[in-house]
Amino acid sequence: MTRSCRRAFSAPRHRRRICLSADPPLTAVSSQSCLPAIFGRFRNVTAASFNQRVGAALAPLANAEKAVAMRAYMRDQFDYLGVPTPQRRAAVLPILRELKGVDAARLIELAEGLWTLPQREYQYVAVDLLARHWKALTLEQLPALLSLAQRKSWWDSVDGLAGVVGDVVRADRKHDPACQIHMDRALGHENLWVRRIAMLHQLGWRDETDVPRLFRHARELAPETDFFIRKAIGWALRDYAWHDPQAIRQFLDEMRDVLSPLSVREAGKNLSRLG
Template identity: 60%
Template sequence: MKPAFLAELNALLAPLTDPGRAAGMRAYMRNQFDYLGIGTPQRRAAAKPLLKTFKGIGAQRLLEYARELWRLPEREYQYIALDLLALHWKELKPADIAALLVLAQDKSWWDTVDALAGIIGDVLRHDHEFMDDALKHENMWVRRIAILHQLGWRDKTDEQRLFAYALYCAHEKEFFIQKAIGWALRDYARHAPETIRAFTLHNKTRLAPLTYREANKHL
């Protein structure tokens, strides 16, 4: 990362830091990460003009900057890395997904992992490259990304793959997997409510109670 970039970024963030708020944010995330104490709207408003200047630098450099931001201790820097990738996702290709999955396995928690799932979904653009393998990955967060990568695809959703992924992981006891399956099914239910109702009823004994409740929350 160019030192000038980090200096400019820190100059934008410095007036917004709030130690009191940082303590609350850290506690909310189970004391896993340090924080500067900057809320999402304020962070994005401050950093976006700078991040927009990265347009056209290409996938390799975008990922380099994201990795450098990921190494910094405060959680806001990981969020800024995600904002950078989300802003310029059109410069990424399916071949870059492997690098995004590496990020997902570092400082992993639902906040960064779910944002990466959204970016990967945008990059895939209704394809599924790498996701079948990701579903079988030993890392639970990578499996969560595979389950969630079709969020928001509506009629472009691969229904058979959605259901196959759900059943493949249905036996898992991990909360974040059970929740992800329910979320993915609930999201598709907005487009195909009767299909989800029928699928969850038919597989009620295989799906975790949490998954079933989440999938049917708005049906």
């Protein structure tokens, strides 16, 4: 797998976007112009028509050779069109922009519609859609977001959804300081991907991080043996280290015999250069 292929699969999140190669950006997709101009006002947008338009934007960019490599990288779990992220985003950006002001119910409906399509790029578009318009969402949509995380689940889609969930929870916390209890409950969910979201939901919060909760979540998940949970623990701790490296050093010293070596290694990656 080339370096560009490895870069192809970073998490699809507005702070950590999937980058599916370094191919040059494409020009506007001409096939979009022949579709009905019903998206100027989203009140008439249905999941089926939205899927059709997104599909028409991506189809000309499909690359069978890249699709094979992308599928192999994801352990043959998903089919791909073979559209790298820069091109995918350029093609669908006008469509996503036209949904400015979309209501939460319609936003979830469109994301769920994309989730039903077989090629993985459509789930990436769904995550980008949610990330772009997350301000339309509230905690009322949290069950729907966590439901998406449990379908066609893998780290690429789940980490993108974690970013959306984190933004929604962070915004709601300004009005309801106790709202993070939903993440406490998610930490005990039977689905490991929901637990991963709970561990990652404070990524990027920096000085707004609920540090006791971050450490408590890490401790509660520490006994788990799953790679993706252990990796998430380390990632969440490493992210907060950018804001307070000494707090992470102290936590790792206290928990070194409790956390897995993978979690400790991931958490401490940047500590040597953070002073």
